[in-house]
Structure formats: C-alpha cells, structure tokens
Amino acid sequence: MNKFRTHTCGELSVKNNGSKVTLSGWINKKRDHGNLLFIDLRDNYGITQCIIDKENKYFKNLEKIHLETVVKINGLVSKRSQDTVNKDIKTGDIEIKIKSYEILGSCKELPMPVFTDQEYAEDIRLKYRFLDLRRKKIHDNIILRSKVISFIREEMIKLGFLEFQTPILTSSSPEGARDFLVPSRLNQGKFYALPQAPQQFKQLIMVSGFDKYFQIAPCFRDEDARADRSPGEFYQLDLEMSFVEQEEIFEVVEKLMKLIFKKFSKKKILYETFPKITYRDALLKYGTDKPDLRNPLLISDLTSVFTRDDVKFEIFKKLVKSGSIVRAIKTENTKDKPRSFFDGIDNWAKDQGASGMAYFSIEEGERITAKGPVGKFFSQDALIEIMKITEAKVGDSIFFLCNKEYEVLKLISLARDKIANDLNLINNENFAFCWIVDYPMFEVDEKTKKISFSHNPFSMPQGEEAKLDISKPLEIKAYQYDIVCNGIELSSGAIRNHKPDLMYKLFSIAGYSKNEVDKKFKGMINALSYGAPPHGGIAPGIDRIVMLLANEKNIREVTLFPMNQNAQDLMMDAPSEITEDQLKELGLKIKKK
RNA sequence: GGGGGUGUAGCUCAGUUGGUUAGAGCGAUCGCCUGUCACGCGAUAGGUCGCGGGUUCGAGUCCCGUCACUCCCGCCA
Numbered sequence: 255m256n257k258f259r260t261h262t263c264g265e266l267s268v269k270n271n272g273s274k275v276t277l278s279g280w281i282n283k284k285r286d287h288g289n290l291l292f293i294d295l296r297d298n299y300g301i302t303q304c305i306i307d308k309e310n311k312y313f314k315n316l317e318k319i320h321l322e323t324v325v326k327i328n329g330l331v332s333k334r335s336q337d338t339v340n341k342d343i344k345t346g347d348i349e350i351k352i353k354s355y356e357i358l359g360s361c362k363e364l365p366m367p368v369f370t371d372q373e374y375a376e377d378i379r380l381k382y383r384f385l386d387l388r389r390k391k392i393h394d395n396i397i398l399r400s401k402v403i404s405f406i407r408e409e410m411i412k413l414g415f416l417e418f419q420t421p422i423l424t425s426s427s428p429e430g431a432r433d434f435l436v437p438s439r440l441n442q443g444k445f446y447a448l449p450q451a452p453q454q455f456k457q458l459i460m461v462s463g464f465d466k467y468f469q470i471a472p473c474f475r476d477e478d479a480r481a482d483r484s485p486g487e488f489y490q491l492d493l494e495m496s497f498v499e500q501e502e503i504f505e506v507v508e509k510l511m512k513l514i515f516k517k518f519s520k521k522k523i524l525y526e527t528f529p530k531i532t533y534r535d536a537l538l539k540y541g542t543d544k545p546d547l548r549n550p551l552l553i554s555d556l557t558s559v560f561t562r563d564d565v566k567f568e569i570f571k572k573l574v575k576s577g578s579i580v581r582a583i584k585t586e587n588t589k590d591k592p593r594s595f596f597d598g599i600d601n602w603a604k605d606q607g608a609s610g611m612a613y614f615s616i617e618e619g620e621r622i623t624a625k626g627p628v629g630k631f632f633s634q635d636a637l638i639e640i641m642k643i644t645e646a647k648v649g650d651s652i653f654f655l656c657n658k659e660y661e662v663l664k665l666i667s668l669a670r671d672k673i674a675n676d677l678n679l680i681n682n683e684n685f686a687f688c689w690i691v692d693y694p695m696f697e698v699d700e701k702t703k704k705i706s707f708s709h710n711p712f713s714m715p716q717g718e719e720a721k722l723d724i725s726k727p728l729e730i731k732a733y734q735y736d737i738v739c740n741g742i743e744l745s746s747g748a749i750r751n752h753k754p755d756l757m758y759k760l761f762s763i764a765g766y767s768k769n770e771v772d773k774k775f776k777g778m779i780n781a782l783s784y785g786a787p788p789h790g791g792i793a794p795g796i797d798r799i800v801m802l803l804a805n806e807k808n809i810r811e812v813t814l815f816p817m818n819q820n821a822q823d824l825m826m827d828a829p830s831e832i833t834e835d836q837l838k839e840l841g842l843k844i845k846k847k
Numbered sequence: 848g849g850g851g852g853u854g855u856a857g858c859u860c861a862g863u864u865g866g867u868u869a870g871a872g873c874g875a876u877c878g879c880c881u882g883u884c885a886c887g888c889g890a891u892a893g894g895u896c897g898c899g900g901g902u903u904c905g906a907g908u909c910c911c912g913u914c915a916c917u918c919c920c921g922c923c924a
Contacts, residue, residue: 286883287883287886289880320875337882376917450924475923477922709924820916
C-alpha cells in the first residue's frame with residue numbers, strides 16, 4: 255500500500271462510508287469554528303472536506319496550519335447529513351473525520367492567494383508560476399493542452415504518419431524571423447541557431463523516403479510578443495506528406511481539426527466543409543488574410559464611385575486621383591442607431607491613427623438620400639451605384655475609408671471587427687474555419703520596392719513549369735495556404751518546390767544568384783538534386799488551437815511556464831549572465847555599453 | 848524602435864478640487880465561536896503611494912523624466 259494515500263481527493267463517495275482512508279494534498283481552505291475545524295484538502299483530482307474537533311489531540315496544531323501546506327490525513331469516511339451536503343464538489347456527499355495527520359511539505363506565507371477567482375498581476379503569477387498553476391482554471395487549461403496533444407498523436411498515427419524528432423541545434427537561415435543563436439565551443443566564432451520550424455528537416459525526411467511525417471515540434475523565433483504569440487518558443491503540429499496534392503493535405507487537416515474541436519469543445523463548427531477563399535478575395539472582402547467568418551460584415555470597393563462627377567466629396571476624390579482607394583463596410587438596418595454608435599466608430603478610427611471613418615445611412619423619402627455628416631456629397635444616382643456595389647438596402651449604413659491600399663486594408667479589417675462587436679454580430683459559441691488559398695509567390699516590399707518572396711520561398715508555383723511567365727512575377731501564384739479559425743491564423747503550409755532548377759529560377763526573380771542559393775540552402779538544394787519526391791505539408795499552431803478550445807485570449811493561459819513580454823522567465827531568472835570562464839571557453843566577449 | 852493603459856499594505860483595490868495621522872476586503876498574528884463549504888465576530892501588525900526631479904505654505908493627487916508590467920503598431924518567410 256502507498257504510504258501517502260489510499261485514495262485521491264476526488265474519488266470518495268458514500269460507497270466508502272465508514273472506511274479508513276489516507277489522503278494527501280494541499281490545504282485549500284480552512285474554516286475554523288473554534289472547537290470545530292473544516293479543512294478542504296485538494297489534489298489534482300478534486301477537493302475533499304476533512305473535519306476535526308477539539309477532542310482530538312491534533313486539533314490545536316491543525317488550527318495553526320498554513321494554507322497550501324501539503325499534509326497527509328488519516329481518517330474515516332463519513333456520510334454527511336442531508337443538510338450539510340455540498341453539491342458543488344464531487345465528494346460533497348462525504349467528509350473525512352480526521353484521526354491523525356502529518357505535514358509532508360510546509361508552506362511559507364503566500365505571496366499571492368491560490369484559492370480565489372481574483373485576477374492578479376502577471377509578473378507575480380509568472381514568478382510564482384508553480385502556485386499559479388495550482389489554481390483551477392489554468393490547471394484545467396494545462397490538462398486540456400496535454401489531452402489535445404495526446405489526441406493529436408493518436409490520430410496522426412492512425413492516419414499513418416510517423417513521428418520523428420529533428421535537431422534543436424541547427425544552422426541559421428537567412429530568410430524569415432530573427433534566430434535564437436547558440437555559440438559553439440568546439441567551433442569558436444560559429445553559432446548554431448534554434449529552429450524557427452523544422453521546415454528543411456521535414457522536407458529532408460520526405461527526400462529520405464519516409465512518406466508521412468509529423469512532430470509536435472518546438473519552434474523558436476526571436477521576435478516581439480503579442481497576446482497570442484509567445485516570445486521565444488511555441489509548438490506546431492508539423493506535418494509533411496510525399497506524393498500529394500494540396501487537396502489531400504486539406505483533407506487530412508480538415509478531418510483532424512473537426513475531430514479535435516468536436517472532442518474538446520461544445521461550440522458549434524459553422525462550416526463542416528471549410529470554405530476556401532483566395533488570398534485576393536480575402537483581402538477584398540475582409541481586408542485581411544485571416545478573416546473571422548463568424549463576422550457577417552463584408553467589405554466592398556467603392557473607389558470607382560469617387561471618380562463620378564455627381565459625387566462632390568472632394569477630399570476623397572483628390573486622394574483617389576493620386577492613387578488611393580476607397581473601401582466600405584455595409585451594416586444592415588442601422589439608420590436609426592443613435593449618433594453615439596456612428597461617432598464611436600469614427601472616434602475609434604481616429605484612435606487607430608486614421609483621419610476618421612466617413613459614414614452615412616441610406617434613407618428613402620421622395621428620393622434616395624444619404625443621412626450623415628458627408629451624406630450631402632452624394633447624388634441619388636451615386637447612391638444607387640453604391641447600393642448596387644455593396645448590396646445595401648434602404649435603412650442600411652455605409653462606413654468608408656480612403657487611403658493607400660496598404661493602409662486601408664490594415665484599418666478596414668480592424669473596423670470590420672470593431673463594428674461587428676459594437677453591433678453584437680459575433681457569436682462566440684461558434685468556430686468558423688476557412689482555408690486561404692492561392693497566395694502570390696512574390697510581392698513588392700513596401701520599403702525597398704524590390705520584389706521578394708511573399709511567404710515561403712520553397713513553395714511550388716502554380717501552373718505548368720514550362721508556361722511560367724517569370725516576366726510577370728507578381729502574377730505567379732503559389733500552392734500555398736493558410737488555415738484560419740475565428741480570425742486566428744492557425745497555420746500555413748505549402749506544396750514544396752522540389753525541383754532545383756525551378757528554385758533557381760524563382761530565387762533569381764527575388765534577386766538571388768545561383769551561387770547565393772547554393773550557399774544559403776546548400777543542404778536543401780543538394781538533397782533535392784538526388785531524387786526528391788513531390789511533397790507538401792502544413793504546421794498548425796498547437797498553442798493557438800488550445801487557446802481556441804479553452805476560450806482564452808492570451809497564450810500564457812495555455813502555457814505551463816511562459817516568459818513575459820520581454821522574453822524573461824521570472825521564475826528561473828532567464829536569460830541570465832554567465833561566468834567569465836564560460837565566455838572564455840566559447841571565445842566570446844561581452845561588449846559593455 | 849513607436850503609441851496606449853496600469854503601478855498605493857503580502858494579494859485585490861478605494862483614495863473627492865492639491866489640505867489633519869493614506870483606507871477597505873483577503874492573507875498574516877492574537878482572541879472568541881461545534882456544521883461550515885468565500886463560515887462568522889473582535890483586535891493587532893503591516894506603507895519609500897514604482898523611482899528621480901520640479902511646481903507649491905502643502906503632492907498619492909499637478910508637471911517633467913525614468914523604470915517595471917501589459918495591450919497594440921512595426922517585426923513574426
């Protein structure tokens with residue numbers, strides 16, 4: 255028999271009435287009635303009420319015991335009387351009459367309460383993460399994460415995938431995010447990089463003939479954090495398949511996502527077949543390539559309207575003449591919304607750094623008119639044209655923005671979310687997945703005006719290789735795709751380019767010579783030259799999947815030991831300084847500021 | 848790198864127009880209480896009001912700077 259416990263704190267019931275038991279756990283709560291003391295004992299599995307009175311010689315000592323002390327309690331299971339049953343806990347029908355106890359782990363005065371729903375400052379939570387993790391909500395989130403990962407493993411194996419580990423110490427890659435670097439002792443002056451993703455390795459696994467690979471892969475990127483983006487490290491379900499076309503990857507992932515989300519959430523999946531939206535359409539209709547499809551609002555292009563002579567909105571007309579565009583959001587049946595609704599959105603846009611958001615509502619008296627500060631600038635014919643483009647009816651309102659395309663897209667996608675939230679149009683009880691497809695191979699860099707890869711340079715361009723028109727690079731689409739759920743980008747993937755000659759051609763468009771490509775992607779190009787199978791894959795973000803399932807907005811709520819926004823681990827005190835000897839051994843010198 | 852928010856007791860927070868000795872709940876300590884489950888009651892301790900400077904007869908409160916945390920932009924193929 256185990257010397258610490260005969261049962262856990264979550265399993266005793268009236269069936270055990272009268273039996274002698276031993277429980278071990280944390281003191282969750284005490285209720286001291288002077289001559290009678292209740293102790294709620296907690297472990298991973300639940301809470302059991304224990305009781306002792308002054309007749310027992312241990313009473314005085316137990317009265318003094320600190321919350322969160324770890325104790326072993328010996329006692330008798332006792333059925334509670336009808337009026338003292340607690341329906342809120344699994345073991346609420348019984349309690350333990352304490353015979354004796356033993357302290358297994360003492361506890362100092364707590365820096366923060368454990369048993370409370372109160373929110374508290376994140377730096378304290380992170381510093382005392384082991385206490386924070388005892389709290390029910392985050393404890394449950396972490397358990398959920400574990401179960402989701404186990405489930406993914408099982409399903410992937412069922413689907414015939416093999417799980418492999420790839421190196422954590424690898425080489426720095428020139429494209430993409432900033433690398434975390436590790437100095438090499440045996441090769442002084444040289445550095446390893448932690449993988450931003452096992453991208454090249456998984457392709458090499460395909461070249462090695464393993465056919466289907468997956469891994470719950472740690473990925474490291476030295477970029478600034480966001481609420482949904484850990485600084486440093488995160489996890490992907492990395493997968494790759496040989497001899498596949500895009501559709502087969504969609505099939506696998508769609509099936510897997512539906513299984514996961516149905517198993518671990520009660521929320522409804524809005525589209526059983528995930529809609530496929532082209533990158534181009536997504537930018538037009540939603541202003542972003544990660545649209546929240548729970549949001550019914552659509553964006554329209556009204557640029558052409560502002561070239562009409564019967565539109566007198568001169569500020570916008572002038573901007574349009576110099577290359578700006580106008581995009582609009584239609585809201586249905588909102589003409590009678592109070593002025594504060596419209597002003598709220600206008601002011602919000604100003605807070606976002608725009609010059610504001612123009613709007614009017616469409617009314618019909620003897621003729622069609624536009625009500626609102628800028629309504630007078632539009633003729634009836636112009637309004638009818640706007641109604642045609644936006645599919646608006648009388649009673650609807652139009653919000654619009656004018657700026658350079660890049661700026662308009664950034665703001666109007668946010669405005670779409672903002673307006674939908676204000677109108678309470680987003681049902682949080684739904685999951686809306688979609689695929690974004692047909693990403694362009696290249697884009698023009700905003701700053702340098704040079705042509706560069708828009709996503710993954712290893713993606714396969716669409717169409718036949720022979721017909722590829724490299725004189726119009728911006729028109730080349732790639733077999734590149736993203737999966738998005740509720741406006742959150744879960745992953746991106748691609749059919750890879752496994753042909754070295756084609757790769758040289760594409761890299762030359764982005765300004766890389768054959769020599770440079772050979773140098774930077776030596777291992778990859780070399781491998782692809784020895785019989786590479788056509789292959790492709792994707793890598794859904796595990797952390798974000800769990801966030802959606804746990805209904806959390808912050809990735810730290812589903813991460814065991816996260817770092818803070820400045821990429822510091824307050825509990826382990828990382829990063830930390832190292833000794834002179836360590837530096838010397840690595841051939842490094844710290845430059846003092 | 849830039850912008851917003853926050854910073855008062857161990858924790859969560861209040862603090863009026865700048866005005867006496869900076870308060871409450873939880874936690875801690877001490878006492879009372881035999882059916883609670885956020886037990887109840889009484890008392891005590893606990894404060895560099897993030898830090899530095901300024902304005903003022905007087906600053907938690909106003910101004911300037913700075914630091915920390917957080918959210919966002921940039922960044923994240």
